[in-house]
Amino acid sequence: MIRVILPSHLRTLASVGGEVQLDLAGPVTSCSILDALEARFPMLRGTIRDQVTRQRRPFLRFFACNEDVSFVPPDGPLPDAVATGREPFFIVGAIAGG
Amino acid sequence: MSSVRVLVGTRKGAFILSSDGKREKWEVNGPFFGGWEVYHLKGSPVDPNRIYASQSSSWHGQVIQRSSDGGVTWEAVGNKFAYHGDTGTHQWYDGTPHPWEFKRVWHLEPSLVDPDTVYAGVEDAALFRTTDGGQNWHELSGLRGHGSGSRWQPGAGGMCLHTILLDPKNHNRIFIAISAAGAFRSDDAGATWKPINRGLRSQYIPDPVAEVGHCVHRIAMHPSRPDTLFMQKHWDVMRSDNGGDQWQEVSGNLPTDFGFVIDVHAHEPETIYVIPIKSDAEHYPPDGRLRVYRSRTGGNDWEPLTNGLPQSHCYVNVLRDGMAVDSLDSCGIYFGTTGGQVYASPDAGETWSAIVRDLPPVVSVEVQTLP
Numbered sequence: 001m002i003r004v005i006l007p008s009h010l011r012t013l014a015s016v017g018g019e020v021q022l023d024l025a026g027p028v029t030s031c032s033i034l035d036a037l038e039a040r041f042p043m044l045r046g047t048i049r050d051q052v053t054r055q056r057r058p059f060l061r062f063f064a065c066n067e068d069v070s071f072v073p074p075d076g077p078l079p080d081a082v083a084t085g086r087e088p089f090f091i092v093g094a095i096a097g098g
Numbered sequence: 099m100s101s102v103r104v105l106v107g108t109r110k111g112a113f114i115l116s117s118d119g120k121r122e123k124w125e126v127n128g129p130f131f132g133g134w135e136v137y138h139l140k141g142s143p144v145d146p147n148r149i150y151a152s153q154s155s156s157w158h159g160q161v162i163q164r165s166s167d168g169g170v171t172w173e174a175v176g177n178k179f180a181y182h183g184d185t186g187t188h189q190w191y192d193g194t195p196h197p198w199e200f201k202r203v204w205h206l207e208p209s210l211v212d213p214d215t216v217y218a219g220v221e222d223a224a225l226f227r228t229t230d231g232g233q234n235w236h237e238l239s240g241l242r243g244h245g246s247g248s249r250w251q252p253g254a255g256g257m258c259l260h261t262i263l264l265d266p267k268n269h270n271r272i273f274i275a276i277s278a279a280g281a282f283r284s285d286d287a288g289a290t291w292k293p294i295n296r297g298l299r300s301q302y303i304p305d306p307v308a309e310v311g312h313c314v315h316r317i318a319m320h321p322s323r324p325d326t327l328f329m330q331k332h333w334d335v336m337r338s339d340n341g342g343d344q345w346q347e348v349s350g351n352l353p354t355d356f357g358f359v360i361d362v363h364a365h366e367p368e369t370i371y372v373i374p375i376k377s378d379a380e381h382y383p384p385d386g387r388l389r390v391y392r393s394r395t396g397g398n399d400w401e402p403l404t405n406g407l408p409q410s411h412c413y414v415n416v417l418r419d420g421m422a423v424d425s426l427d428s429c430g431i432y433f434g435t436t437g438g439q440v441y442a443s444p445d446a447g448e449t450w451s452a453i454v455r456d457l458p459p460v461v462s463v464e465v466q467t468l469p
Contacts, residue, residue: 009133009158013174043174047158051178052200059157093157 002033003088007060010048010091014041019088028083030062031074048091063090102424103168103466104432105149106440107136110458112151114169117453121430121444124453130172131163138419138462139169140206145213146466150232152203152218160202162218162232175232179203179220182239188222189251198222198242205419207262211269217288219259223250223276225288238288241274246293246310253277253313253332260418261317265324273327273342277418278313281329283342294342298331315358316418320367328370328397330360330418335372337397348397353384359421363446364429368396371431371447373416382413390431392447406450407441414439419462426467434460 004020011017022036038045049056054074056062061070064082072078081087104115111129130136131153142148151163151172160179163172179200190196201221209215214231224242226235241247250257258277265271272288275281280295298312305311313332320326329336329345334355336345349355354374363369370393376384383389387409389402414437424430431447434440438457443450 007157009155012132013158013161043161046160046177050159052180057157057159 001085002028002036002082003085004033004037005088005090007091007093009093010044013043013047016041021085027075028078029075030069030072030078030089033078033089059094061092061094063092064088100426101468102426102430103141103146103468104422104440104442104453105139105141105169105462105464105466106434106454106457106460107138107151107419107462108434108438108458108460109135112136112139112153113454113457115440115453119426121424121426121442126454127169129458130169131161134158134161135202136461137202138205138464140208140464141168141466142208142213142216143210146468148208148213148231150206150208150216152206154202160200162203162206164232176228176234179218179224179226179235180237181224181242182237186242186248188248188257191252193251195248198224200224201256204258204260205262207264210264210266217262217264217272219262219274221256221258222252223257223259223279225259225262225274227288238284240284240289241282241291244282244291244293246279249310250276250279251311261314263317263319263324263327265319266321267324271324271341273317273319275314275317275329277315278311278332280310280312281314281317281342294338295345296343297338297345297347298336299334299347300332302332316360318360318362318370320362323367326367326396328360328362330357330372332356332378335360335397348393350393350398350400352391352400357416358418359416359433361421361423361431363431364423364425365427366394366429369394369446370396371421372400373421373433375415381415386411386413388412388414388435390433390443390447390450403443403447403450405448406443412437417461419464420460422463422465424465424467430465432463432465434463436460 002022100119106113111132113128139151147168149165153161185198187195205219207217218226225238261275263273327338335349337348388407391400414435421433431443436459439452
């Protein structure tokens with residue numbers, strides 16, 4: 001079981017109150033997490049990564065175990081703590097604007 | 099008894115204002131999609147309870163929302179806007195080639211005959227269509243492919259396709275406008291397009307009478323006379339009586355011919371409305387007086403409408419999708435400002451009042467006249 005923390009706008013859009021729990025088969029990567037997330041919450045398609053380029057949106061970052069994993073390749077392995085559900089996978093919006 | 103529903107898009111959400119046919123007391127509902135920019139909402143002419151909304155954010159991109167109950171509940175539908183084929187480049191502000199990149203939907207135009215068919219005008223400028231209620235969107239690529247696409251460049255607000263007019267008498271005819279490329283027309287339901295900018299003069303581009311490159315802010319049409327078009331350009335108010343093949347200036351005695359909105363009275367196809375803005379550098383009304391100008395002669399002769407509008411220290415703007423009319427017997431006119439007011443006139447512009455104040459900056463206003 002994987003735990004995902006969404007930014008507030010996306011929690012509202014997906015109508016979820018707290019963290020999202022997902023069951024994944026296979027390697028736990030940012031790509032597999034987002035695939036599972038979008039399959040369960042189709043309204044999130046395109047909001048975290050571009051649907052055409054598959055690139056992470058520029059104002060969003062991924063964190064796990066207090067580390068920035070935004071630049072781990074989409075198919076690269078995430079920490080075991082995320083894969084086992086001990087730690088959540090954070091999707092965080094940049095603090096930008098006034 | 100008839101009623102009206104005003105759909106308001108703002109920088110921080112959408113609002114729906116409702117009133118009976120008297121249009122004296124208003125119920126305000128919202129914000130919907132709070133915190134997101136809602137560039138446009140529009141209802142289907144054949145099913146007024148079917149409303150589409152464009153919700154976007156710099157952080158999270160584009161979301162298309164659909165309601166089937168008049169805006170009470172919403173569901174996110176498809177938001178994949180993929181350009182067709184090899185997208186190529188358009189000009190950037192500095193004149194260099196720039197790849198086409200989808201940013202947001204500026205305008206949603208539901209079909210006149212089918213509630214599941216909707217056109218979307220997007221930035222970077224292109225026209226998309228859905229035929230399944232918004233689940234899947236496909237580009238009408240003949241527009242960008244017509245040959246001038248590589249020469250289009252953005253206006254100050256981006257390179258947006260902001261106006262879509264569907265001809266009620268000829269379902270194969272579609273008009274669109276792009277800032278800052280100009281106006282285009284299709285006579286084969288969107289397959290092929292041609293620029294319709296003859297007669298426009300723009301001193302701020304290298305060739306003032308170029309085929310494309312004119313900054314068109316808005317085009318309006320009366321449904322009974324679809325060959326007659328009215329245009330608010332970056333500068334100049336224009337008119338065409340042959341479907342855009344030729345334009346003539348009708349700015350006449352306006353205090354300034356710069357502005358964004360233009361619309362047509364629901365029952366008088368020669369009565370048109372604009373809101374002059376001082377200049378392209380000063381996006382507010384001349385002398386701080388918010389005045390709608392009305393022409394009852396299809397242009398050239400304009401009268402200021404001021405009753406109920408602030409006539410001092412008013413420095414708001416009214417953006418290109420910010421005006422609409424209802425179709426009740428006494429035509430109602432509505433517009434929203436960047437100061438967060440929505441003004442309404444239930445008597446064709448004679449008297450005005452703010453039906454809501456202190457909203458976020460208003461981006462778009464549409465009106466539904468309900469039976």
